[in-house]
Amino acid sequence: MTVEVSLPYDKEYVTQFSQGLQEPEWMKNLRLNALEKSESLSLPKPDKTNISKWNFTEFDHHVKSDRIDSLDELPLEIKDFLDEEKDQPNLVIQRNHTVAYATIDQQLKDLGVIFTDIATALRDHSDLVEKYYMNDAVHVDEHRLTALHAALMNGGIFLYIPKDVQIEDPMQAIFWQEDSKASLINHILVVAEENSSVTYVENYISHNKEEKTSANIVTEVIAKDGAKVSFGAVDNFDAGTTVYTNRRGVAYRDAVIEWALGQMNEGDTVSENITHLIGDNSHSNAKTVAIGRGKQKQNFTANITHFGKGSDGYILQHGVMKDKASAIFNGIGKIEHGASKSNAEQESRVLMLSSDARGDANPILLIDEDDVTAGHAASVGRVDPIQLYYLMSRGISRFEAERLIIHGFLAPVVNQLPVEAVKRQLRQVIERKVY
Amino acid sequence: MAGSTLEIKDLHVEIEGQEILKGVNLTINGGEFHAVMGPNGTGKSTLASAIMGHPKYEVTKGEVLLDGENVLEMEVDERAQAGLFLAMQYPSEISGVTNSDFLRSSINAHREEGDEISLMKFIKDMDAKMDTLDMDKNMAQRYLNEGFSGGEKKRNEILQLMMIEPAIAILDEIDSGLDIDALKVVAQGINEMRNDSFGCLIITHYQRLLNYITPDKVHVMMQGRVVKSGGPELSQRLEAEGYDWIKQELGIEDETVNA
Numbered sequence: 001m002t003v004e005v006s007l008p009y010d011k012e013y014v015t016q017f018s019q020g021l022q023e024p025e026w027m028k029n030l031r032l033n034a035l036e037k038s039e040s041l042s043l044p045k046p047d048k049t050n051i052s053k054w055n056f057t058e059f060d061h062h063v064k065s066d067r068i069d070s071l072d073e074l075p076l077e078i079k080d081f082l083d084e085e086k087d088q089p090n091l092v093i094q095r096n097h098t099v100a101y102a103t104i105d106q107q108l109k110d111l112g113v114i115f116t117d118i119a120t121a122l123r124d125h126s127d128l129v130e131k132y133y134m135n136d137a138v139h140v141d142e143h144r145l146t147a148l149h150a151a152l153m154n155g156g157i158f159l160y161i162p163k164d165v166q167i168e169d170p171m172q173a174i175f176w177q178e179d180s181k182a183s184l185i186n187h188i189l190v191v192a193e194e195n196s197s198v199t200y201v202e203n204y205i206s207h208n209k210e211e212k213t214s215a216n217i218v219t220e221v222i223a224k225d226g227a228k229v230s231f232g233a234v235d236n237f238d239a240g241t242t243v244y245t246n247r248r249g250v251a252y253r254d255a256v257i258e259w260a261l262g263q264m265n266e267g268d269t270v271s272e273n274i275t276h277l278i279g280d281n282s283h284s285n286a287k288t289v290a291i292g293r294g295k296q297k298q299n300f301t302a303n304i305t306h307f308g309k310g311s312d313g314y315i316l317q318h319g320v321m322k323d324k325a326s327a328i329f330n331g332i333g334k335i336e337h338g339a340s341k342s343n344a345e346q347e348s349r350v351l352m353l354s355s356d357a358r359g360d361a362n363p364i365l366l367i368d369e370d371d372v373t374a375g376h377a378a379s380v381g382r383v384d385p386i387q388l389y390y391l392m393s394r395g396i397s398r399f400e401a402e403r404l405i406i407h408g409f410l411a412p413v414v415n416q417l418p419v420e421a422v423k424r425q426l427r428q429v430i431e432r433k434v435y
Numbered sequence: 436m437a438g439s440t441l442e443i444k445d446l447h448v449e450i451e452g453q454e455i456l457k458g459v460n461l462t463i464n465g466g467e468f469h470a471v472m473g474p475n476g477t478g479k480s481t482l483a484s485a486i487m488g489h490p491k492y493e494v495t496k497g498e499v500l501l502d503g504e505n506v507l508e509m510e511v512d513e514r515a516q517a518g519l520f521l522a523m524q525y526p527s528e529i530s531g532v533t534n535s536d537f538l539r540s541s542i543n544a545h546r547e548e549g550d551e552i553s554l555m556k557f558i559k560d561m562d563a564k565m566d567t568l569d570m571d572k573n574m575a576q577r578y579l580n581e582g583f584s585g586g587e588k589k590r591n592e593i594l595q596l597m598m599i600e601p602a603i604a605i606l607d608e609i610d611s612g613l614d615i616d617a618l619k620v621v622a623q624g625i626n627e628m629r630n631d632s633f634g635c636l637i638i639t640h641y642q643r644l645l646n647y648i649t650p651d652k653v654h655v656m657m658q659g660r661v662v663k664s665g666g667p668e669l670s671q672r673l674e675a676e677g678y679d680w681i682k683q684e685l686g687i688e689d690e691t692v693n694a
Binding site: 384385386387389390391392393394395396397398400401404405407408409410411412 | 487488489490510511512514515516520521523526527529530531532536537540541544545578579595599
């Protein structure tokens, strides 16, 4: 297949962009190398979804916005993500490609915790970022979109938790694509050193129904020995934004990575969520809920690959499909040779609310080791009439009964999100999308 | 107030084209407890499900009237709102919906908009009734019937009955799978409901539940019909002698609906 490269961004642009941000030399070189590779690499080929005509290249790469001095200046739609009752001491708000607001608890800062935008991190903690940036989790040359990401990265977060530091309060990031054509090419890098723990939650939001742009997001979570990372997200890009999102985790010995992803984009979306259980007794729980509506096309892959002995992986994907939307849910549990006593479980379920919608659940177990346990459950179907009957037999209307069942079906992720406001927000998005 | 009246007249019901009920007649008045007994496969549970409107059962003939209103023309939720309740033999498990949210929605569905039960009153009522039924308080926050044991499901059905306080309740084999202690607890809950206006139809094939809940009337079903009715002494005779004497009396060889 030949790949047409019509990127308006060339070597000169990338060099200037990098220099403008005062990035370290290594970053500039990484970008230029990636740009070159993006010309020869092909697009990824998600199973059963043809993305060759999707918009991954037409967007505005650099949209400067004003900072905000106080959270009161935020519009309601962004305020919705923040708990009203209590202050959020650890918060970064990115507005288009500008860090509009950033705060971190002073005590955490004193302990060596870093929670800042990626551009600042590249200036202030260059060595630390270089050590992990597209090294252990996602590689630049996986395909055209990872290369494009690396070349044009224009936002994101660096979160670093030193050894033995346990953070109670959640760290929250809000990525606000305010401009209709701004492209969020965000890189989220979370590094949890030995025996540390952290909860991070992020929100993506835009309101570009018609105007076209594209988001290309790479997330890397590194959990060292005994570390625990809980990662929550609500993605809510509007219909004009075509989304590629790649969230990847690497868990070392006794480490835990938990994903709770509310994938509520309105536009075409390819989402990969891959966790490598490298260390013995490492553990991952990867939960995704998604809704498709209109003519939206989506492809979700959740993959947990076991390398460590006694590693434990659990994948849950629940999707609701209405109108003429289609979505493929690939669940992959892979146990490598040597990962004895490991356990790979997964559950993929799709609820169809319309006969024109399409939903596929593809559970895949790839096992290269004898002494393991594994299991999967998959189903695609309508709302169970017997469940409806049961609820209605208590006087609950058909509409309300369906509503309860759908919210219940999507509850596994809602309930796991750490910030009350984000939970409430996801519930509202579900309500809006389903009805 | 004397309560409601449920009249079942010449009810014929099919499932997947096979006729199960072949003309059931029964009237339950408010304040009365009726027991429907009979061996397995005689149509007892079908009667309960058809009255409530289970989607798999098709009524081909006859009427079910609640205070003169035709129940069979109502949607399932309308039947409940009109005052019917069915404690199910196999209640559905619904993931992600907490027992307490479900119960509150159920209660509010029986009330006017703007007159919803207050959270405080709801919690107080629920706690008191869970105590009566000897239920673990954490069951309120568990997902509806998910992972409940057989006994927990039955108690949960009775909890709903006590919270919703319907005019007429049908209890479909609420005793099956319960040990004797659980049976006593469940019976106590049902007995607490007894008053001048509450009517109850208890479906069972064991006499033992009726040791704790004394019915006013006992009916025996065979071959998809009520073949014999009497007072509480009828259930005692069934306990002592089984069903064979009725079959002999009526000349029935195979009591099941397939006969």
